[in-house]
Amino acid sequence: MEKEPKDNNSEEWQPGERNKEPTVVGEHLRGILENEDIPPSIVQFGGQTAIKLADALSRAGLPILGTNAESIDIAEDRARFQNLLEKIGIPQPPGASVYTTEEALSTAAIIGYPVLVRPNYVLGGRAMELIQNAQELTHYFKEDFDLSKSKAILIDKYLEGIEAEVDAVCDGDEILIPGVMEHIERAGVHSGDSIAVYPPISLTSDEIETIVDYTRRINVALNVRGLINIQFVITRNLSSSEVYVIEANPRSSRTVPFISKVTGIPMVNLGTRAMLGEKLAEMGYKGGLWPKQQGLVAVKAPVFSMSKLPGVDTYLGPEMRSTGEVMGIDYTFEAALAKALLSAGISLPEQGAVLLSLSDRTKPEARPLIQKLAHTGYQLFATEGTAAMIQAMGFQV
DSSP states (O other): OOOOOOOSSSOOOOTTOOOOOOSSOOHHHHHHHHHOOOOOBOOTTSHHHHHTTHHHHHHTTOOBSSSOHHHHHHHHSHHHHHHHHHHTTOOOOOEEEESSHHHHHHHHHHHOSSEEEEESSOSTTTTOEEEOSHHHHHHIIIIIOOGGGOSOEEEEEOOOSEEEEEEEEEESSOEEEOOEEEEEEETTSOGGGSOEEESOSSOOHHHHHHHHHHHHHHHHHHTOEEEEEEEEEEEEOSSOEEEEEEEEESSOOTTHHHHHHHHOOOHHHHHHHHHTTOOTGGGTOOSEEOOOOTTOEEEEEEEOOGGGSTTOOOOOSSSOOOOEEEEEEESSHHHHHHHHHHHHTOOOOSSOEEEEOOOTTTHHHHHHHHHHHHHHTOEEEEOHHHHHHHHHTTOOO
């Protein structure tokens, strides 16, 4: 008979044996524990909801397969994760944990606006916002978030750059990265609402090597066994670029099916076997970055259900709005993107009208887009300030 799986943090689990009474655990979970003999749990395939159960399961004495509850908490608790990155020498956007509005205003003044504010253990980017000034920050704490319900709020400097992400499998020693995905939208839009491209279309070989190096170091520090998703932002100037880590999610992400499909790496299968103690070498895989699929380009596009959800704010930002996603694959980026947009139902018609309303800070960089829309034959509508800019460009609005 095979030995029962053993958790990294707890005593060996015995079938049919009642566990000790949990100290702090949700009422629903308590009821389950009182009535069931539960085998080891996997929390890596249930999104953020399952990850949030890891601490309660651990305190109840229930074993967790794969990455242990302590490592999960380090990754999910923004303050602890910041401390970890600092120890292993990986840069991150500057920021701090705050507990009062006064601390928030002081921190934002030091690191500079715009800032990204977010609580720990957020689900789908809930309660995350991009803040441009002190007035918006004060409003966030007064109207949008109740500090009494959170241990801390994290305030990070918002870095306007290219966002990228990886999904990886780690067996405790080796790490396999099927590929690096680049987002079309700049950092600040939730990854679930972003269009992701594999292989990257603009990242340099040095930037990709840095992403692979940071991914390996984070997995070693967290002792990951199974799946992990890590998100990055790359900032550039005329002479150099810098890669920063935004966050690490110690679980399967929404891009696992996407990257598995295009690379042929069965991530769910490998991740589950790694959780059970099998090594990548035993599965027939080497560690590191998997060779790029030659000749193929894949695009993941979000699907929105705004028309079916009246009253939903359609503005895209750190809080997720999409309800699904599709994939387009072809031999060129343009063809793959066209397929993805058609499948998602968000492609532009050949003719039509566009309403434009731009803030002063975004007007200059929107000029090329306005020119393309006008030259394509779209009829332009705009709010007063934007209309004045379009008229000054020589287009009818």
